Amino acid sequence: MRFCRVRSVAEAVDELSRWGTEGRILAGGTDVMPQYLRGEQSPAVLIDISGIDGLGGISDVGGVTSIGALVTMRRLATASLIALRHPALSQAAAAVGAWQTQTVATLGGNICTAAATADTLPALLIADAQLTLVSKSGRRRIGLEDFLAGSGATALRPTELLRAVELEPLGERSSEGYLKVARRSAMDLAVVGLALRLDVAPSGVIDGVRIAMCGGDQSAHRVSAAESALLGTRLSDDPGAFGEVGAVLADAVGSAALPEAQYRRRVLPGLFDRLARRCAGEIAGAGA
């Protein structure tokens, strides 16, 4: 296998175009290297993008948050702009593996691996993530929902590089968060993970709901039936409303998640209840 270290996006897309399906991008390597060592992947060329300047930034671009593909989980978990605008992403990044993994694992790698249980994906979905992909023939933008195409499958072409992710920040009367259930309470992949964003009108009516889950099907996805069940209810209403939404979420677990689908269905209502109460409490505490 050849190893090729690139120093710019232009060099990276040149190499991708040269090698096509024989090339594979290496970012933090926390997915690529274990897959290689297990014999699951053996690309002819590894294209190491970890030294590219300009893919590791977090910035505000006209009110939208832009995150470079090489930003690590550790950085996401500790950056104040992310904690303020995207707490669910901050919490999801902090839930990825252990500290050692978080210091090298990148957001771009988590997105492009597209594991059914990838922690950052629900948090990105509730922020309506838009991806910028670049290749020798130019750039294109695609929503994360359209990018994900099943477990380990995406709309990324072999000649494309994920450059950045743009996110819609949390509003003023809003709260969001991420929680996961895993076999162990630390350093483990999610059995199921949930991200929730709530917007509340001055009247106390919930006028915006975004719910996304990972581990419930082949890909992380928004759960529109659960969103509809919560939309229009009052924040102070009977907490039974959360139970109804939890049941809708449990119903949304696809058969693809078998053999643990039953378990996922059982834990989802409780997980949602905890998350929804936390978000509701934050909004009430902020005087919304």
Ligand SMILES: Cc1cc2nc3c(=O)[nH]c(=O)nc-3n(C[C@H](O)[C@H](O)[C@H](O)COP(=O)(O)OP(=O)(O)OC[C@H]3O[C@@H](n4cnc5c(N)ncnc54)[C@H](O)[C@@H]3O)c2cc1C
């Ligand atoms: C011990 C351990 C624990 C883990 N725990 C968790 C966990 O709890 N939750 C979780 O979600 N994940 C977990 N993971 C998985 C992993 O850390 C993440 O998926 C990580 O974010 C991948 O990023 P990376 O930079 O290491 O990607 P790499 O391994 O370098 O690449 C991953 C894939 O993405 C492609 N790629 C990377 N960057 C780009 C780009 N910019 N453009 C196009 N393609 C690109 C690569 O070609 C490859 O196919 C764990 C991994 C390990 C080893």
